[in-house]
Amino acid sequence: MLGKELQDYARDCFEGRLALLDDVTRARATATVDASADEDEACLLRYLFGTLPLSDVLDVEPGVLVSYVRHSLMLRRGLGWTRELPEPLFVHFVLCPRVNNEPLTDCRPPLWSELHERVTGLNEREAVLEINYWCAQMATYQASDGRTLGPLAMLASGDGRCGEESTFLVSALRSVGIPARQIYTPWWAHCDDNHAWVEAYADGGWHYLGACEPEEALDRGWFTNAAGRALMMGTTVYSDYALDQLGGEDAGRNGCTHLIGVTPSYTRTVRLAVHVADEGGNPVEGATVCLEILNSAQWAPATCLVTDASGEAGVSVGLGGLRVRVTSGGRMAWRTIDTAELHELDFILGERGAGDEPVGAGQAGADPTPGREAGSWQWTSPVGSAEVLTWHDVDVRAPEDHPAPSCRPTPEQLERGRGRKASVDELRRRRVASFLDEGAQLADGLVARANREDHARIERFMRLALGNAGEVARFLSGTSADDVAAAAQGPLEADRLGLLSTLSDKDFRDLRADVLEEQLHGARAVCGRTLGLLAAQGIEPDEAQRVYERYVLCPRVGLEHLTAWRGPLRGWLQSELDAGELEAMHGDPRAIWDWLERNVGFDERQDLAKLAGGPVGALRGRHASPVTRATLFVALCRCLGHPARVNPESLAPELFEGGRFVPAQEPPRPKSRRVRLRATAGGTKSCFVDWTLGRLQAYTERGGQGSLGFPSLELWGTSADEGGLTLELPLGTWRLVSTTRLPNGSQQASEAIFRLVEGEGELELPLRTRVPEASDMLQDIPLPELALHAADGSPACASDALRRSGAGKAGIVAFLGEAEEPTEHLLNELREQADQVREAGLGLLLVCRSPKAYDDPTLMRALDALGSALVLFDDFDELPERLARRMYANPEKLPLMLLVQPCDKAGEGEAAGATDGDVVFRGLYAVGGYNVGSVALALRLAQLA
Structure with a gap:
């Protein structure tokens, strides 16, 4: 019998949720619970109906939730490791159907059928490792779009991105009653992008592992070193039941979910405490405190906290540079700090200063920090056509290399793991x-x-x-x-x-064929009307057919999961609207948007903004996030034969009129100014790599908190060069951020905050990019011996090869993709600078896949010029990627070139960061893929080593 605390919690949540549901959904939820004769089953059904995102309750068939509940109770009652779990771990990490934003399907019984015999007789640790080998047998990593495949789709795919792999492994583990959770860092601090992996609960504690990346021991993964440098890591739970018993800390809310912070499990941390007061010294309750990490050239939120009655909010974070942004009542302040030096901050949100412009419901206020400290908020003067930007430099230090706690396997385990991995890959x-x-x-x-x-x-x-x-x-x-x-x-x-x-x-x-069949028949019903509307706009027949197929026939709007929505929506249009409303929508689809704005709302605390709900559930429940409402609008338009889409950049709904797409609701057009952003040095600079641009505005954070900030324009794929990038920007206050990422992960950033005002002609804005000194490029990463082999297959060590090739205080190791253009460039650069390599006393080791590389004329010309360079071999299955990740270089590109220095003292081990062996080298520099001047830079760095 489940405990009274959980029963009471589930009943309260269920009754609270029923009040928010439409009549149809409320009736089927109540009937589903009432039909259960098992009180534990009824309790868990109440829990799921009451706590899952509201869009799930509207979209998912009740029978699917019944299956999850019955399967979890079967595990709880029949398996020892599930029966002995504390109730909060069982509810959050075995029962819970949702891991990420995948579609909720009845996946647990099929996974159980595949796995339960495989783990019979194993202990918990062995079972976790075995299931991960099975997952690797089913799927491997492949980048893709942002829609998350569910576990059953992964079985039919053979690959998926890290969020899908981790969702797959978590679901597999939960299917056999082992608690599991997806861990993610929202943004890396030492490089762009992010990552997700898995923790499994075994032998009374949480242990991490890479999803579909099997090992012979837990607490290992390619991300071990990277996680030790993260500023924040956590897992999402879908209710606040017993949060204090989940192994972590409450690190902020995102809609109806809570982030459980686990950062202290992976790296050195401090508790960051933020105190917010007004100018009278009174604590400000309910202020939004956003922790932001400089990633992809933007200040990206890692989490948002809310101050308590004492005006305080806090959470554990890693040791490095981040920005703390505080907003309340339309006022804003920020500080950029290094948490290794400062982890307690006081903010005073005062009234706005003279000349400050109103934003949204309030105004922005100044950071109380005296003076013009770099990285602190300050208002600037308006920028006119004859003026240039005032740039402020901000140095953002990445956390130091400090591998997460990990298990060091024996040589036998490593060898066995390689064999098993090769087997499951095959x-x-x-x-x-x-x-x-x-x-x-x-x-x-x-x-x-x-x-x-x-x-x-x-x-x-x-x-x-x-x-x-x-x-x-x-x-x-x-x-x-x-x-x-x-x-x-x-x-x-x-x-x-x-x-x-x-x-x-x-x-x-x-x-699914039946879903597409429904979509096809619904589109056929309006095909003639659509082509007629397009002909009336003067669209040629071939182009009209293309528009019909792409923007009426197409069953996909955005990143929602494909469902059969045409029949239900068409039925609603016919049965729920009066003749006048329907006629208005036929004549002008903007009437649809007006109706949705009046009748469909969104409660951020009951749902997740990132979940793209289905159109049918959203319309029936009169509940939709902004992205779901846009999807619903487009779906209704297509049901009436109006071509429509969601703009891929702004995510705003649009209609096809006059041969082009126009906004469904024309917003008031603010006055604008034509701006040309020009890169001043260093070639082309890409948005979300080298720079971003954002306008000051009020908005709502994902957790539902009111906020004020500079959200970045969605300029993916655009670049600025010396010729300039021309943009039409509304007047207002803007922030331009540029950054240079150093090999050690730190960043040299510059920011300019400016007021864009009316003026004649195009305004040119120079994009400043900081150029690092050579000494800034050095790293100091401990590396183990590199086990390679000679042409005859005999074992060989990189350290011996570098010594024989003449290494003095440093050497170059390069993994080559022979006959590939990037490698050709590197070999030519080495050949052209052969004299400088010899004069510098650098050892040179070239690593190829097989002796067939000697057939490459470019390699042979380079070897002739270099003289003492040696060639060894590796199968490239694991070593180049592992080294690249260890050196924080691009792991997906060859050649991989490393500048290494022999250690003064051999025998150092895990404390120095070499989790798979003693430290033999210090990695000074690495680059994945070919960059012009890589060899020249390595020569300069060798002189500094």
Whole structure:
């Protein structure tokens, strides 16, 4: 029997949620709970209905939640390791259906069926390791778009990005009753991007592991060193039940979820305490405290806290540079700090100063920090056409290299792990190959029914579908029969191919034929109307057909999961609206947007803004986040035959009118100014790599807190060079950020805050980029011996090879992608500077995949010029990527060039950061991929070493 505290909590949450539901959803939730004769089952159903994001309750069939509850109770009652769990761990990390923003499907029984025999007789640790090997057999890493595949789609895919891999492993572990949670760092401090991995609960504690990256021991992963440099790491839970018993600290709220901070488990931390008061010294309760990390050239929020009655908010953070931004009542202040030196901050939010402009509901106030301290908020004078920006430099220190606590495996474990990893990789490759073979066979039958110009499209669709090829074939065939070959043999319908052509590559892995069938029939009903509307706009027939397919026939709007929404939405339009409303929407789809704004709201504390809910549930429940409301609007427009989309940059809904897309609701157009952003040195500078631009505005943080700041313009893929990037910007206060990332992870940033005012002509803004000194490029990363082999297969060590090649105080090790253009450039650069390499006394070791590399003429010319350079070999399965990640270089690009220095003292171990062996080298510099001047820079750095 579940405890009274949980029963009371579940009942309170359920009753509170019922009051927010529409009549249909309320009735089916109540009926589902009442139908359960098992009190524990009823309790857990109340818990899920009452705590999951509201969009889940609106979208997910109750039977799916019943399955999750029954499966978790089976585990609780039948498995020793689940039965002995504290109740909070069971509820949050076994029962909970949601891990990330994946679709909620009935995945636990299929996963249990695959895994329970595999782990029978194993202890908890062994079971966790075994399940991760199985996950690696099913899928490996592959970058993709932001929609998260569910576990069953991962089974049909063979690969996924880190968020999908970790969701897959967490779901697999929970399916056999082992508590598991996704851990993520919202933003790395030492490099751009972020990462997610997994913690599993075994032997009374939490242990980390890389999802689909199996090892022979827990508390290991390629990210061990990176996690030791993170400023914040945490896991998301979907209720506040017993938060203090989950192994971590409450690190902020995001909608209906809580972030449980686990940073102290991975790195050295301090508790950052922020105190906020007004100018009278009175504590400010409810102020928003955002902790921001400079990543991708923007100040990106890691978490947002809210001050208590004493005006305080705090959380544990790593030791490095971050920005603390405080807002309340339309007033704002910030400080950029190094938490290793300062971790207690006092802010006074006073009235705005003379000349400050109003923003949103209030105004911005000044940072109380006296003087013009770099990185602190200050108002600046308006920028006119004849003036230049005033730049303020900000140095942001990355946390020092400090590997997270980890397990050091024995040589036997390492060898066994390599063997097992090779085995599961081969099994996965065979599995994926079988998917492709099956898809090719299905494609052969479909191609025979298609026009010749469609053959390539069909074959591509079947390759993309992998294990889901049968669903694609059923849809193309126009049959629900399992035996596609036995289906009708008439020609393929063109609009079926057209619909599939509108989907993303990822959609083919989890689409359902019945969903697409519903979408197709709904679109056919309005095809004539759409083409008529486009003809009336003067659109040529071929272009009109393209617009129809892409913006009416297409079942996808944004990153929502594909569902059958045309029939239900069309039924609602016919049954729920009066004739006048429906006629108005037919005539002008802006009437749809007006209706949605009046009738569909969003409660940030009951849902997650990042979840793209389904159109049907959103309309029925009259509840939608901004992204879901935009999706619902576009879906309703397409049901009426109006071409519509969500703008890929602004995420605003748009209509196709007069041959172009225009906003569904024309906002008041502020006065604007034409601006040309010009890079002043160093070539092309890319947005979200080298710079970002944001306008001061009031907005709502993901957790529902009111805020004030400079959210970045969505200028992905745009670049500024010496010729300049021209932008049309509304008048107001702007912040321009530029940054240079150093090899040690620290950043040399510059910021300019300026008031854009009216003026004649185009305003030129120079983009300042700081140029580091050579000494800023040095690192000091402990590295173990590199085990390689000679041409005859005999073992060889990198340290011996460098000594024999003449290494004095430093040497270069380069892993080559022979016959590839980046490697050719590096080899040519080495050949051209062979004399300087010899004069510097640098050892030089070139590592290739096999002796076939000697057939490469570029390599041979370089070896002739370099003289003493040695060549050794490695299979490249693991070592180059591991070294690149250890040196914080790009792990996905070859060549990998490292400048290393032999250690003065051998035998150092884990304390120095070499988790897989004693320290033999100090890594001074590394670069993945070819950058012009890499060899010259390595020569300069060797002189400084």
